[in-house]
Amino acid sequence: MTFNRRIFLGSAAVTAGLLAAPMVRAQGKPRVVVVGGGAGGATAARYIAKDSQGAIDVTLVEPTRTYYTCFFSNLYLGGFRDMQSLGHSYGTLAAEYGINVVHDWAVGVDRDAKTVTLAGGSSLPYDRLILSPGIDFVDGAVEGWDLSSQNAMPHAYKGGSQTELLNAQIIAMPQGGTYAMVAPPNPYRCPPGPYERISMVAHTLKEVNPTAKILIADPKEKFSKQGLFEEGWNDHYAGMIERVGPDFGGADVVVDPAAMTLSIDGDVNNVDVCNVIPAMKAGRIAEIAGITEGSWAPVNAVDMSSKMDENIHVLGDAAAQGDMPKSGFSANSQAKVCANAVRGALTGSTVFPARFANTCWSLIDTEDGVKVGATYEATEEKIAKVDGFVSQTGESDELRAATYQESVGWYDGIVADMFG
Amino acid sequence: MWRLFLIALLGAAGTSQAEVGGDAENGQTLFRQCSGCHEVGQGARDRIGPHLNNIFDRPAGAADGYRYSAGLQRAADGGLVWTYETLDDFIENPRRLVSNTRMSFHGFEAQQERDDLLAYLRQFSASPGNIPEAAPTAAAVDHAVAPEVLAIIGDPAYGEYLSGECTSCHQASGATDGIPSIINWPAGDFVVVMHAYKEGVRAHPVMQMMAGRLSNEEIAALAAYFESIE
CATH class of the missing domain: 3.50.50.60 (FAD/NAD(P)-binding domain)
Structure with a gap:
């Protein structure tokens, strides 16, 4: 076994040497490359790695080493959080989930060869590519x-x-x-x-x-x-x-x-x-991959796959998916549907029906929190709203304080769900 | 200082409620805030939280067969024993005494309320033989779920998938701060609570919405999954 493996590694090294671009090779397992380590990408990478138990090779491409969440950054401006409390490392995803975390920019996608090119020059082959690049700004807006x-x-x-x-x-x-x-x-x-x-x-x-x-x-x-x-x-x-x-x-x-x-x-x-x-648009890599229409990347609700390429999935802000607001919670929710579908496609695991949810909390003043939320389902056409609620005007101080406390708990919950 | 005095009294005399300064009758009323998770009295069982019979002078983490949070286990390993004083600290703010406990309760701020509650609990603690012949304190919630719905055996694999909708807020580790822990609940309690949200008996807009579209089978699947995870 050890002997065979050595032979294999040796020949792989020789093969790699013959290639023009350096290739990051996996060992025959299906490969998922996730671009963007926010609420969509980190969650998708973690769930695929966790639930496939090593059967899928997961690479996460994210330029920043410490990810500062955009959600709750307003609370920093209000003096309710320090910046450190919004920063998160990818260490656990690498160490405990075996995810190959690559700190680099994805700058190209070859959809025929199924590779992602990084700014550092490497090329990552994929069987499925998950793009969760967030937003960029529209020039001249x-x-x-x-x-x-x-x-x-x-x-x-x-x-x-x-x-x-x-x-x-x-x-x-x-x-x-x-x-x-x-x-x-x-x-x-x-x-x-x-x-x-x-x-x-x-x-x-x-x-x-x-x-x-x-x-x-x-x-x-x-x-x-x-x-x-x-x-x-x-x-x-x-x-x-x-x-x-x-x-x-x-x-x-x-x-x-x-x-x-x-x-x-x-x-x-x-x-x-x-x-x-x-004005905003999908993160640039979605446009480079050629899967955008207008400012955003249209997706199929059932598995968040691109309407233009069945091997690419788009999560979160960058996706044009229907009724869900662009939020970290939405991206996290979509990521779990996508992870389940991608795992099913690559390993034959059970694919359960898509279901989505979102809740957004906002803080107005000290202990004055409000929220809005909805559940969603996948239809042929889009992600469609099922049911929802919103905080009411004139609520008691006690309820508003409880809503704020809940938002603090949610923050801890979602970052644990993203980063492990 | 006076707290020490109370403990001295407790130890010395035969512990009638007047001597500990608490009103057990009011304590019984206050206990309604606890009875969603805890039982006390004859036949009390571990539910979402452990039973509280003989809690006084019991080492923390010692209810047989109850799965404690890592936080409480750590406190127990550190030698925490439930005395009047530690219980008083704990119910004032559970997470201050035991960080990472799964007990999601804001605490009783008023000393008098804590004294009343402890006076009530004290009645179930002198010795096993001393527990009054009272009915155990009710089921987890006063919400009836049809027996055939309670009897559904959930599929934990489906529950694991569905749990993704829960873990955006409720931490899989059982950590609790602002949002309660939902792990390791007895499946029956989980089912009852979810149906209470689904039917609007429990008031929380997010939970009513989330539970609202779960089928009976899906609720059972979630209950099976959350009961099973380590």
């Missing part, structure tokens, strides 16, 4: 803004350094200054996210800069949990927040990062912080 201005006008819509930058700018605002947000058009990651952020920024400003103002330019008529947020803003931050909707030019926005101005419908506002959250 906000006039005057591009990625080179993200230091002057942060988006802070991917967790980590951008969030820390935005926080530093908020703290450094002059007394009575203005924090402005350019809110994104639908569809985008985390529908209540911009408005929870407004709440958390207001909470911080109320403490350190109580005469400061918050200005929102919003291209949308309505937004997620609107009644709940507006009630909360009235109760906790009266007179601080002004939102300009599309009727008053909220969609007609120009920014000047050098002059720190935000023009709404031609009206120029001098601002001290400008949080530009541009």
Whole structure:
């Protein structure tokens, strides 16, 4: 046995030497490559590795060594979490689940050869590819803004350094200054996210800069949990927040990062912080793989497979799947359906029917939490909503505090489900 | 200081409730908050939590056959014994005394409430022979599930798949902070609770929604899976 194995390894090395590009080879097992180590990708990798018990070779490609969750990053801006508590290592996925964690960028997909090319030059062969790349921003979505201005006008819509930058700018605002947000058009990651952020920024400003103002330019008529947020803003931050909707030019926005101005419908506002959250699209690798249509990657609800390539699955924010909001919870839920289907396809294990769920908690002020959620099923056409609920206005303080506590428990739960 | 005094009293005299400063009758009312998981009295059995007969002076983690959380086991290995004082600390905030206990209970803040509850529990602890001839404290929840539904044998493999919907919030390790642990519950209790959510008897919008679309077989499958995991 040992002898045979040595022979095999030896000949494999010779073969590899003959190839033009270095290949990362598995040992005859079916291979799954997962691109993106967030709520979709980390969960999918973990479930496939865990449930296949070594029968499937799983590689996870994720550039960052410490993953800072975007969910709960608003709580950092409100002073309710420190950044360290939002950071997670991939060590357990590698050590306890045997996942090959590769810290690199996926820069190419050859769908005929079924390989993924990495920025470092390696090439990873796959039997199934799972893309969970999150979001990127649409070029030119906000006039005057591009990625080179993200230091002057942060988006802070991917967790980590951008969030820390935005926080530093908020703290450094002059007394009575203005924090402005350019809110994104639908569809985008985390529908209540911009408005929870407004709440958390207001909470911080109320403490350190109580005469400061918050200005929102919003291209949308309505937004997620609107009644709940507006009630909360009235109760906790009266007179601080002004939102300009599309009727008053909220969609007609120009920014000047050098002059720190935000023009709404031609009206120029001098601002001290400008949080530009541009229109979004699927993470770039989905577009490179050629499986997007418009901004997103259409998928079959039953197993999250791409409508353009049956060997590629797309999870989370990047997918156009139907009724689910783009959220970490949704991505985590879709990942488990996908993992079950991929395992079934590659090893013949039982494939159970797809079922999805989502719940999003938002914090409005200290101990004032609200939530919205729904269940979903797979239809021929899309992921379709089955049932749902949303917190009510006028709920008791006790219930709101319990909802917040629950969200803290959920955070611990989902990161345990993602990272082991 | 006065707490020590109480313990001295407990040890010295024959423990009538007046002497421990608690009102056992009110304690019995307060125990309703515990009886979702714990039984006490004649015939009390381990349910979601261990039975509480003879809890006083019992070493922690010692109810025969009950599967304790790793957190409680660790505390037990460290020599924790349930005395008036440790029980008082524990029910004030379970996770402060025993980190990672599966007991998801916010605790009794008021000293008087804790005294009352302990006075009640004390009645079931003097010695086995001293347990009053009272009926055990009810089933886990006051919600009836048809016997044929309770009798369904769940498929743990299907339950494992379905559990993915639970573990987005409820940790598979049994850790509990803000969201209760659901592992290692007796399957029957699990089934009763899920049906209570499904039918809206228990009030929690997320759980009502999640349970609402689970079939009887799926609930049984989940119960079988969560009972079995280590």
